[in-house]
Structures are given as structure tokens and as C-alpha cells.
Amino acid sequence: MTREMTPMIDCTEAKSLLDELVDEQVGESSGDLLTEHDRHAIERHLERCTSCRTELRQLRDLRRATADLPEEIAPERDLFPEIRSRIAPGTVVTHPRAASHPRRWIGLAAAGLLAAGALTAALLLGRAERSPATSPRGTGLAQPAATLMADDWLVAEREYLQATDRLLSALEARESQLSPQTLAVLEKNLQVINDAIEDVRTALESDPANTQSSHILTALYQQRMQLLWTANRLSS
Amino acid sequence: MEACAIPRSEPPPQPEEQVVRARAGDLSAFEELYREHVDRVYALCLRMTANAERAEELTQEAFVRVWERLRTFRGESPFGRWLRTIAINTVLADWRSSGRLRALERGLDEMPPLASNEAASASRLDLEAAIAKLPAGARTVFVLHDIEGLRHEEIARLVGSATGTSKAQLHRARRLLREALRR
Numbered sequence: 178m179t180r181e182m183t184p185m186i187d188c189t190e191a192k193s194l195l196d197e198l199v200d201e202q203v204g205e206s207s208g209d210l211l212t213e214h215d216r217h218a219i220e221r222h223l224e225r226c227t228s229c230r231t232e233l234r235q236l237r238d239l240r241r242a243t244a245d246l247p248e249e250i251a252p253e254r255d256l257f258p259e260i261r262s263r264i265a266p267g268t269v270v271t272h273p274r275a276a277s278h279p280r281r282w283i284g285l286a287a288a289g290l291l292a293a294g295a296l297t298a299a300l301l302l303g304r305a306e307r308s309p310a311t312s313p314r315g316t317g318l319a320q321p322a323a324t325l326m327a328d329d330w331l332v333a334e335r336e337y338l339q340a341t342d343r344l345l346s347a348l349e350a351r352e353s354q355l356s357p358q359t360l361a362v363l364e365k366n367l368q369v370i371n372d373a374i375e376d377v378r379t380a381l382e383s384d385p386a387n388t389q390s391s392h393i394l395t396a397l398y399q400q401r402m403q404l405l406w407t408a409n410r411l412s413s
Numbered sequence: 414m415e416a417c418a419i420p421r422s423e424p425p426p427q428p429e430e431q432v433v434r435a436r437a438g439d440l441s442a443f444e445e446l447y448r449e450h451v452d453r454v455y456a457l458c459l460r461m462t463a464n465a466e467r468a469e470e471l472t473q474e475a476f477v478r479v480w481e482r483l484r485t486f487r488g489e490s491p492f493g494r495w496l497r498t499i500a501i502n503t504v505l506a507d508w509r510s511s512g513r514l515r516a517l518e519r520g521l522d523e524m525p526p527l528a529s530n531e532a533a534s535a536s537r538l539d540l541e542a543a544i545a546k547l548p549a550g551a552r553t554v555f556v557l558h559d560i561e562g563l564r565h566e567e568i569a570r571l572v573g574s575a576t577g578t579s580k581a582q583l584h585r586a587r588r589l590l591r592e593a594l595r596r
């Protein structure tokens with residue numbers, strides 16, 4: 178009975194229905210793509226046709242592979258600064274390099290600058306506190322050492338930060354040549370160093386004359402420069 | 414029985430907080446929306462164009478249009494879907510202006526895709542590379558139907574073609590992809 182109601186279809190006809198069949202089976206479109214009549218016809222054809230069965234299997238595999246593709250792909254550069262300049266032309270971008278890679282680098286650069294500002298203030302404050310009239314320890318001897326330390330630091334730190342800045346700029350220009358994995362490792366390490374700089378800076382703030390802290394800070398600045406220098410070499 | 418009532422009793426969806434703020438002109442809220450959605454939009458543009466540079470430009474264009482049209486967004490559909498439709502239209506409008514869409518509408522898209530090797534090198538998967546190498550019309554329909562989950566009727570409406578054209582393009586895309594992946 179059903180045999181007369183669903184006449185045999187040939188491969189050409191069958192293949193034209195396979196797309197919809199696989200969409201019903203695998204896709205999100207739930208079951209109303211084929212008419213009852215077509216569904217019966219294709220199912221009967223598939224029972225006896227190896228070629229169409231193979232094609233259906235391939236289509237199913239393709240559909241599943243497609244479903245596994247990532248929904249998201251990150252662009253290789255930050256696209257927002259240009260969008261912002263188009264929708265809000267008056268917006269002032271304070272850090273020139275923030276325009277190219279704010280997400281990745283501005284935080285790192287800012288961390289250094291922030292630490293520098295606070296440290297400088299702490300050192301100046303420390304020096305003032307150790308002026309002969311208000312020397313907290315009342316020992317005339319500690320004061321010249323602290324002053325010397327502070328002066329050295331102001332110069333040394335400015336140099337470190339300028340050098341770091343240059344390395345960051347160079348790295349930004351070549352960023353695209355580094356693999357995402359390398360960039361991730363770099364960012365993580367920079368973050369660790371920046372955090373450490375923050376900590377030591379806090380320690381120095383409460384005790385600017387602490388030579389141990391200032392040595393550690395020097396080492397950290399050097400470590401950061403070394404890391405950036407290595408990254409620059411990798412990308413050049 | 415009682416369980417059936419749950420979907421109906423939910424309040425109508427409200428636009429998310431950043432959307433409301435961005436609609437009022439808050440640029441930082443808009444940036445948050447951008448960060449949240451850019452990878453999805455870029456994936457769509459990259460797959461439709463098979464050209465990383467073009468995809469970047471079109472992603473930017475799409476977000477500029479979103480900003481300009483935020484006032485018209487009432488939250489009837491999820492923000493992401495609204496944004497995605499704007500992105501699709503942005504890519505299609507670009508093709509329209511360059512005459513590529515007319516070829517797409519007619520289904521005569523034998524022209525080679527733009528710089529397909531760019532997208533291929535960016536992707537790790539053979540499938541992505543094979544999609545990038547599809548002719549533009551077949552690729553568009555494949556991306557919209559099989560990746561983005563649009564129905565043929567929606568694609569036909571967006572592209573301005575017949576539903577049958579969309580189906581034929583999908584059939585062709587899948588055949589070419591099966592052949593490419595068998596190799």
C-alpha cells in the first residue's frame with residue numbers, strides 16, 4: 178500500500194533531499210523541513226542505495242565538524258580605538274600607545290608608572306622626614322644615607338622606566354610576530370613582576386632607607402627589562 | 414502539568430544594563446559591550462569575507478552602526494542577535510556596493526574568494542581553510558546557515574534572493590567541502 182503512495186525516487190532526486198534530511202537529523206531545525214511524502218521516499222531510497230547512504234554519512238560528519246567550530250575568533254589587534262575615534266571624535270587618548278593595544282599593554286605600562294610615582298613621593302617624603310630637625314630616630318648618621326639613596330633612586334628609576342617604555346614600544350610594534358602562547362606567558366610574567374614591584378614599593382614607602390628593599394626593587398626592574406628585551410628578540 | 418507554566422510566567426526580557434547605559438551615550442558601557450561581543454562578530458565577518466583585514470574593517474563598521482542605532486534597540490531580541498544581524502547586513506552592504514552581491518544573488522559566483530590564504534593561515538583547522546576557499550556565494554550561505562544557524566528564509570531575506578537560491582548554494586558548499594576534506 179505505502180509502496181504505491183511513495184514512488185521510487187532516483188539518486189538525483191534523493192541527493193537533492195539529503196541536505197534537508199541531515200538538517201533534520203543533526204541541525205537545530207527540528208523535523209519539519211521535509212514533507213512526510215519526501216521523508217518516506219528518501220528513507221526507502223537509502224535502504225537500497227549505498228552511494229546515497231555514504232553521502233548522508235559524509236554530510237552528517239561535515240555538519241558535526243561545523244558544529245564544533247569555535248563561535249568566537251579574536252581579532253589580532255584591538256579594534257576599539259578606531260571605533261571610539263569614529264563615534265566620539267573628541268575623545269582624548271592620554272597614552273599614545275593605548276590607541277594600538279590598550280587591553281594588553283596599557284595596564285602593564287601604567288603599573289610601572291604608578292609604582293614610580295608613588296615611590297618617588299615616598300622617597301621625597303622619606304628625605305623630608307629625615308631632615309635633621311625632624312629625624313625620627315634622632316641619629317644624625319642615618320640621614321645622609323637615606324638622602325643619598327633617594328637621590329640615586331630618582332635617577333636610576335627614571336632611567337629604568339624610560340628603558341622599559343622603549344622596550345614596551347618596540348614590543349608593541351612587533352607584537353603580531355609573537356604567538357598567542359608566547360604573549361600569554363609574557364603577560365603573565367610581567368604581571369608577576371609588576372605585582373612584586375608594587376609590594377616592594379609599599380615596603381619602601383614605609384621604610385625608604387631600607388637597602389634590602391631597594392636592592393630587590395632594582396633587581397625587579399632589571400628582571401622586567403630582561404624579559405621585555407628577550408621578548409623583543411623573539412619577535413624580531 | 415504545573416511545570417508547563419514556567420516559560421510563560423517569566424517577565425519579558427529587559428536589555429542588559431550595559432545596553433541601557435550605552436544607549437544613554439555611555440562610551441565605557443559601549444566598550445564593555447564591544448569587548449563582550451567582538452570575537453563573535455569578528456568570527457562572522459572573517460568567515461564571510463575570508464579576509465582578515467577586511468573582516469577587521471567590517472567589524473569596526475558594524476560596531477559603529479550598532480552605536481548609531483542603539484536608540485532603536487528595544488530589547489525584543491537578545492542584544493547579541495540584534496548585533497549579529499547588523500554585522501551580517503554590514504558585510505552584505507559592503508558587497509552590494511562592490512557589485513559582488515549581484516553575482517551572489519544570481520548564484521553566479523565563480524569568482525575566486527578574496528585572499529583566501531589569509532584566513533586559511535589564521536585558522537588551525539582544515540575545515541576553516543576549506544570554508545575560506547569556497548566561492549563567495551556558497552561560503553556566505555554556508556556560514557549563515559550551518560555556522561550561524563539562520564534559516565533559508567532569513568538568508569534569502571537578508572541577501573535579497575530566492576529561498577531556492579540559498580538552498581542551492583548550501584548544497585554546493587557542502588559538496589565542495591566534502592570533496593575538499595576527503596582529499
Ligand SMILES: [Zn+2]
Pocket residue numbers: 187188189191222226227228229230
Ligand atoms: Zn542513491
